Amino acid sequence: MPLVEVTLVEGRSPEAVRTLIDRLHHAVVESVGANPANVRVIVREVPAAHWAAGNETLAERAGSKSDEKRR
Structure with missing residues (x-):
């Protein structure tokens, strides 16, 4: 039973995460x-x-x- 674990910084849309899951699965x-x-x-x-x-x-x-851009 293959198990793939991915850790990402949060902030992606549910659709993007779902696409990742689909592509990893395939x-x-x-x-x-x-x-x-x-x-x-x-x-x-x-x-x-x-x-x-x-x-x-x-x-x-x-x-x-962000601070550098404001300077």
Whole structure:
């Protein structure tokens, strides 16, 4: 039973997430010959304030870019 887990920063539309699920599902079925009924896809959406890179959250990074544009 294949399981695909994806973590994204929140903010995408339900339609975009649904498209991602559909495409991942089909990719697994086609690439490994899995039974479609057995493919599991989990999408986790994380707030930008809970995702960091280089000791800076994505929310902080976005705020810094907004501040730079105002200068």
